[in-house]
Amino acid sequence: MFSEEEIEKFKSEAFSVFGNGKQKYQQAAAYILMLNTGMRTEEALGLLNSDVDLENRVMHIQRGVKEVSKRDGVTAESGREVIVGKLKSATSKRDVPLNDTAIEMIKDLRKEFYFGEDSPLIPDEHGEVTRPVNFRKRFYRILKAAGIETKGLHSLRHTFATRLINGTKDKDGNIKSLTPRQVADLLGHTTSEITELYYVKRDMKLLNGITDGFEL
Numbered sequence: 712m713f714s715e716e717e718i719e720k721f722k723s724e725a726f727s728v729f730g731n732g733k734q735k736y737q738q739a740a741a742y743i744l745m746l747n748t749g750m751r752t753e754e755a756l757g758l759l760n761s762d763v764d765l766e767n768r769v770m771h772i773q774r775g776v777k778e779v780s781k782r783d784g785v786t787a788e789s790g791r792e793v794i795v796g797k798l799k800s801a802t803s804k805r806d807v808p809l810n811d812t813a814i815e816m817i818k819d820l821r822k823e824f825y826f827g828e829d830s831p832l833i834p835d836e837h838g839e840v841t842r843p844v845n846f847r848k849r850f851y852r853i854l855k856a857a858g859i860e861t862k863g864l865h866s867l868r869h870t871f872a873t874r875l876i877n878g879t880k881d882k883d884g885n886i887k888s889l890t891p892r893q894v895a896d897l898l899g900h901t902t903s904e905i906t907e908l909y910y911v912k913r914d915m916k917l918l919n920g921i922t923d924g925f926e927l
Contacts, residue, residue, distance in 0.1 A: 724857035
């Protein structure tokens with residue numbers, strides 16, 4: 712999971728530029744999009760531009776991308792290939808709402824590369840599906856350059872889920888949060904127990920002072 716400080720460090724490095732103004736990292740916006748939607752890596756890489764509805768602020772998760780060993784019949788061949796296919800489970804096929812940051816990241820991705828509505832939202836430079844291994848390697852490079860301990864891409868999803876359930880405090884001390892069931896639906900989990908057991912780290916500091924005014 713990412714701390715608030717690590718998120719800021721990650722963003723700063725991910726969107727950094729060279730002296731000539733060119734971005735250091737391709738597809739940097741994709742990682743922040745994942746952080747704001749809770750998508751799995753295979754779901755993000757499987758998105759087409761046509762799956763995004765900016766007017767209604769929603770994305771339709773319909774397919775996933777995997778990298779598997781090449782096979783000729785039952786015989787394994789050297790190398791790996793990218794497969795676009797089914798999602799992890801039936802509940803993985805879902806609509807994901809877009810907040811302002813997510814929409815901004817989608818627009819950034821399209822400014823960087825756009826090959827049409829039927830092309831991937833996060834394409835490689837040729838308009839093809841991005842290889843998961845390359846997407847991960849770039850993520851690790853950003854972490855290292857930002858001085859953040861190595862984490863998996865799944866940490867973006869964990870951070871999103873934790874933020875939603877723990878919630879955020881407004882200026883009046885009220886906490887805005889979602890229920891485990893709501894977060895499970897957003898993440899495409901079959902049960903809220905999965906969300907709570909494996910994805911959420913409770914932040915009890917948010918409860919400081921929450922009982923003020925409830926004296927008995």
